Amino acid sequence: MSIEFCIETTGGRARAGRLTTPHGEVETPVFMPVGTAASVKGVPQDILEELGVQILLGNTYHLYLRPGIETVRNLGGLHRFMAWPRAILTDSGGFQVFSLNELRKVTEEGVTFRSHLDGSSHFFSPESAMAAQIGLGADIIMAFDECTEYPADRARTKASMELTLRWAERSKKYFQEHKQEVPWKAVVSGQGSGVSENQQSDHWPLSTDHCLTQSLFGIVQGGMDLDLRKESAERTVEIGFPGYAIGGLSVGEPRDRTREVIEATLEYLPADKPRYVMGVGTPEEIVEYASLGVDMMDCVMPTRAARHGLLFTSEGKISIKQARYAQDAGPLDPDCGCRVCQRYSRAYLRHLYASNEVLAQVLNTLHNLSFYLDTMRRVRHSIQLGEESRFLSGIWSRQKP
Numbered sequence: 001m002s003i004e005f006c007i008e009t010t011g012g013r014a015r016a017g018r019l020t021t022p023h024g025e026v027e028t029p030v031f032m033p034v035g036t037a038a039s040v041k042g043v044p045q046d047i048l049e050e051l052g053v054q055i056l057l058g059n060t061y062h063l064y065l066r067p068g069i070e071t072v073r074n075l076g077g078l079h080r081f082m083a084w085p086r087a088i089l090t091d092s093g094g095f096q097v098f099s100l101n102e103l104r105k106v107t108e109e110g111v112t113f114r115s116h117l118d119g120s121s122h123f124f125s126p127e128s129a130m131a132a133q134i135g136l137g138a139d140i141i142m143a144f145d146e147c148t149e150y151p152a153d154r155a156r157t158k159a160s161m162e163l164t165l166r167w168a169e170r171s172k173k174y175f176q177e178h179k180q181e182v183p184w185k186a187v188v189s190g191q192g193s194g195v196s197e198n199q200q201s202d203h204w205p206l207s208t209d210h211c212l213t214q215s216l217f218g219i220v221q222g223g224m225d226l227d228l229r230k231e232s233a234e235r236t237v238e239i240g241f242p243g244y245a246i247g248g249l250s251v252g253e254p255r256d257r258t259r260e261v262i263e264a265t266l267e268y269l270p271a272d273k274p275r276y277v278m279g280v281g282t283p284e285e286i287v288e289y290a291s292l293g294v295d296m297m298d299c300v301m302p303t304r305a306a307r308h309g310l311l312f313t314s315e316g317k318i319s320i321k322q323a324r325y326a327q328d329a330g331p332l333d334p335d336c337g338c339r340v341c342q343r344y345s346r347a348y349l350r351h352l353y354a355s356n357e358v359l360a361q362v363l364n365t366l367h368n369l370s371f372y373l374d375t376m377r378r379v380r381h382s383i384q385l386g387e388e389s390r391f392l393s394g395i396w397s398r399q400k401p
C-alpha cells in the first residue's frame, strides 16, 4: 500500500479520517486547492503551508504542455520542482482535454487534441496519461477517463461509461507495470535524477513507514443517469483501486442533480476507501457533500472567484469591486481569522481591486482559500464532536451562537 486511509469518527454518513501519503498526512474531509500549473495562483508555497494546506491538486494537461513532463521528472518530480513537501494529487488530463478542446477526436485508443497554447497536436491514451502522472510523481494519481458531456442521452452516456471502464483497466495495468518509475524513488535511492546532491537533503523527508509508491484512484462516470452511475461504481470497484472519485459533475447540470448523483453513487463505493468528488463546489456545497460522506474535493472556485473580486464570507458572497465598500473601514469578514481580515479594511481591498493592483489578487485569494480551509476544519470538528445536525443545518451559519 502506498496510502493508508483510516476513519476516526463518523457522524451520520459523514466521516472524519486521516489519509497517510508518502508526503505526509491529510485530515479528511479535505478541500484541495488547485495549483493548475504547479502554482496556486498568487500564493507562495510557504504561505500555503501556513494556511494548513495538506494536499494540493496539479493539472497534468497543463504541466504536460508547459513545462513538459520530462522537465519536471528531470528536476526530481513535481514536489521538488515546485518546492512543495506535502501531498499532491494530479488529475489525468482527461477533464481538460474535454473542457478546453473543441476539436478533440476520441477513439478507442485515446484522445487527439490541440494545445490551447499554440494549437499543436497531441495525443493522450490511458497509458500516456499514466506515464505523464508517474513522471510528475504526485502521491495520488487518477485513471484516464472520458468526462461525459452534458446533456447526453442514455446510449451516449452508456457508451462513454463503457469506454471509461476499459480505460480504467488499461490505466491500472500500465500503472502496475511502471509505478516503480516515480521520480522520487530515484531521488531516494540517489540515482537517475538530475537533482544535485545539495538538493537531496533532509528538506524532503519521505515517510519510511510506507512503501514509497503512488496510488492510482479509479473514476466513476455515468453522466446524470443513476442506474449507469451504480453500474459504473460497481464495475470500477471490481477493477479495484485504493480510492474512488466521482467524475463528470459540475459540467452544467443543475446543482440539485449534482447532489442527487453524488448521493446515489456514494452508496456503491466501499466505505473503507477514500471518496473524492472532482471539481466541486461552493462553501455550502462542500459542507453538504462532506455530510453525505465525501472525503476529498477540489475546485478552482475560491481562487478563480478571488481574482474576480468575489469573496466568500460568513455573511455570504461579497463583490469587493462595489462602490459601497469604498469608505468601509471594517474587515472583509469580521468572523474570519485570516491574515487579510486581521489586517486590511474592505475599503483598502476595494481600492486595490479598482486600481488593478497585483496585491488585490493575492489578498483576495488568501482570504478565499482560508475561508474554504476553515470551513472544512469546522466540518471535521463538528464530525468529531458528533454535531452532525449542526453542520448539516449549515456550517455556514458557523460561529453564530
Ligand SMILES: [Zn+2]
Binding pocket: 332, 333, 336, 337, 338, 339, 340, 341, 342, 367, 368, 370, 371
Ligand atoms: Zn479572511
